[in-house]
Amino acid sequence: MRVSRRARLSLRGIALLYLLILLLLPVGAVFIRTFEHGFSTAWSWITTPAAVSAFWLSVVIALIAVPLNTIFGVGTALLLARSKVRGRKLLNSLIDLPFVVSPVIVGLALVLVYGQGGWFGSWLLKHGIMIIYAPAGMVIATVFVSLPFVVREVAPVLLEAGDEQEQAAATLGASSWQTFWRVTLPSIRWGVAYGVVLTTARALGEIGAVAVVSSNVAGSTLTLPLLVQQRASQIGAGQITGAYAAATELAVMSLIVLLAMTVLGPRRAR
Amino acid sequence: MRIDVHAVSKSFADFTALSSVTLQVPEGSLVALLGPSGSGKSTLLRIIAGLEEPDSGRVLMDGADVTAARPQDRGIGFVFQHYAAFAHMTVRENVAFGLRIRKRPKADVTARVNELLGLVGLTQWSGQHPHQLSGGQRQRMALARALAIEPRVLLLDEPFGALDASVRAELRAWLRRLHDEQGVTTVLVTHDQEEAMEVADTIAVMNGGRIEQVGSPREIYDKPASEFVMGFVGPVSRLDGKLVRPHDVTVSLIQSEDAIEAMVLRVVHLGFEVRVELELPGGEVARAQLTRGQTEELELARGDIVYVRSPLATEATQTPSAPSA
Numbered sequence: 159m160r161v162s163r164r165a166r167l168s169l170r171g172i173a174l175l176y177l178l179i180l181l182l183l184p185v186g187a188v189f190i191r192t193f194e195h196g197f198s199t200a201w202s203w204i205t206t207p208a209a210v211s212a213f214w215l216s217v218v219i220a221l222i223a224v225p226l227n228t229i230f231g232v233g234t235a236l237l238l239a240r241s242k243v244r245g246r247k248l249l250n251s252l253i254d255l256p257f258v259v260s261p262v263i264v265g266l267a268l269v270l271v272y273g274q275g276g277w278f279g280s281w282l283l284k285h286g287i288m289i290i291y292a293p294a295g296m297v298i299a300t301v302f303v304s305l306p307f308v309v310r311e312v313a314p315v316l317l318e319a320g321d322e323q324e325q326a327a328a329t330l331g332a333s334s335w336q337t338f339w340r341v342t343l344p345s346i347r348w349g350v351a352y353g354v355v356l357t358t359a360r361a362l363g364e365i366g367a368v369a370v371v372s373s374n375v376a377g378s379t380l381t382l383p384l385l386v387q388q389r390a391s392q393i394g395a396g397q398i399t400g401a402y403a404a405a406t407e408l409a410v411m412s413l414i415v416l417l418a419m420t421v422l423g424p425r426r427a428r
Numbered sequence: 429m430r431i432d433v434h435a436v437s438k439s440f441a442d443f444t445a446l447s448s449v450t451l452q453v454p455e456g457s458l459v460a461l462l463g464p465s466g467s468g469k470s471t472l473l474r475i476i477a478g479l480e481e482p483d484s485g486r487v488l489m490d491g492a493d494v495t496a497a498r499p500q501d502r503g504i505g506f507v508f509q510h511y512a513a514f515a516h517m518t519v520r521e522n523v524a525f526g527l528r529i530r531k532r533p534k535a536d537v538t539a540r541v542n543e544l545l546g547l548v549g550l551t552q553w554s555g556q557h558p559h560q561l562s563g564g565q566r567q568r569m570a571l572a573r574a575l576a577i578e579p580r581v582l583l584l585d586e587p588f589g590a591l592d593a594s595v596r597a598e599l600r601a602w603l604r605r606l607h608d609e610q611g612v613t614t615v616l617v618t619h620d621q622e623e624a625m626e627v628a629d630t631i632a633v634m635n636g637g638r639i640e641q642v643g644s645p646r647e648i649y650d651k652p653a654s655e656f657v658m659g660f661v662g663p664v665s666r667l668d669g670k671l672v673r674p675h676d677v678t679v680s681l682i683q684s685e686d687a688i689e690a691m692v693l694r695v696v697h698l699g700f701e702v703r704v705e706l707e708l709p710g711g712e713v714a715r716a717q718l719t720r721g722q723t724e725e726l727e728l729a730r731g732d733i734v735y736v737r738s739p740l741a742t743e744a745t746q747t748p749s750a751p752s753a
Contacts, residue, residue, distance in 0.1 A: 322508055322510060322512035323512050323513075323514055323515070325479055325499075325506075325508070325512065326506065326508060326512035326514070326570075326573075327514075327525070328479070328498070328499045328500055329477060329479070329499045329500075329504055329505065329506035329574070330525050330526035330529060330573065330574075330577060331500045331526055331529045331530060331577060332500065332525075332529045333500065336529060340525075341514060344516040345515060345516060
């Protein structure tokens, strides 16, 4: 289809305006409000004991959830794209469950299973294991909601790449393990990288499911998003700048992950 | 290495790809599996390679049963139609892959890869990636990669099918030379009868999951075992209910006992050859292929009535060579 120059320019203008109003303006506003009382004020808000603890809790949860979901995601994508196992269709639809179900419901479901009076509740209580209202439950909730990203990024890449290169590797003597590391993984690395970025962003930013299973105690079970929410909800307590500062910190962390992948990716490709 | 395929059958869902196929590939020979798409030729090759498992039957290599062996353990080199080049590796890394897997000393790998890159004429491309090569170059790289591990059998699945006609002709001649020099037992899958005739010592013509005939190119052409083989390996005309080669059709202006009356529809000059299209009494159209001299002598023109016969026709279809499979 041929599009006239004028139509092309106006389409571009509309797209940019749309992004500006819906994305850049609100995010920009947060940045501006963060630094309206100066950089040092913002810095002091993100270096309070509660903020530092929230930062580390968010990082630790991401460091557990992202590798787990990456390994599980690549494995499941291989299963979906390469094997002819029965039940693949069921698995394929189950993968999307975390996308379809509201995060709050995920949190409530975890309480029903692991919480007091839940299926495993009394057993866990007897053995002194805390899952709900403890970091363990927050990790499970994060793994749950960020599960589909790697699978959904990698499976189409695997399907498009086809399995001829893998067959060629087999005829050349490579074992399945060697084929995976030397042939399959290099050919899906971009899908994996993008999946990891999305998983990390979601793991850092998740609030709905995590809020339900967190005890919301500053210094122990507050992640950065929960801290933002807590500070923002205490109207009049003068904490709103603190909320903006933590929000900016969160955004910067996600941006760093995105940039790291973009910078490291092509180097590994060479 | 000698390969024996014994009574191999294979089905995919409700499609029968191979039904009880038996084939011998003698040591050092170059055998072509020739047939239309869906005839089972690629499936047979992939079963020999171990990339596909037969439902029943056995595959023997030098007398040893390898039916259950993995492709890794069969000592084969396999070349795919679409090259299956390792996209993230350079040409050199592609060719070295099999040797690295085998943990050969670095110096040996380098020497062997250099030798192979020279053999396939890619020395100056060794640092490039596959996407920077032409189709013909990629396939030569794939051949070098398969040859690097010194396979006992070279298996080629429509290796030139995705290439231009001129590159195809060049690579065919190259493959034949390579085979004459190195003597590796080779099985080639193709749907192109000319390619099979030019390259192979022996042709196995396949149709509908069975081998219709095995023989030298000349046997297959001159003594086809079935109408299918006859029609697949060369042009045919139907005359009086029999299949004949157009160049075996005799065209005469004089009526004789065994000749059929026909009307000239068209005379097509193709350089040395002349193709004459004829309408037979039943309205059927047949083709005869004559030399320019013959056509001039007969002074053929559109609308002429001629008498055609094919003395070889009866002989060709009634005394087929016994199919060895």
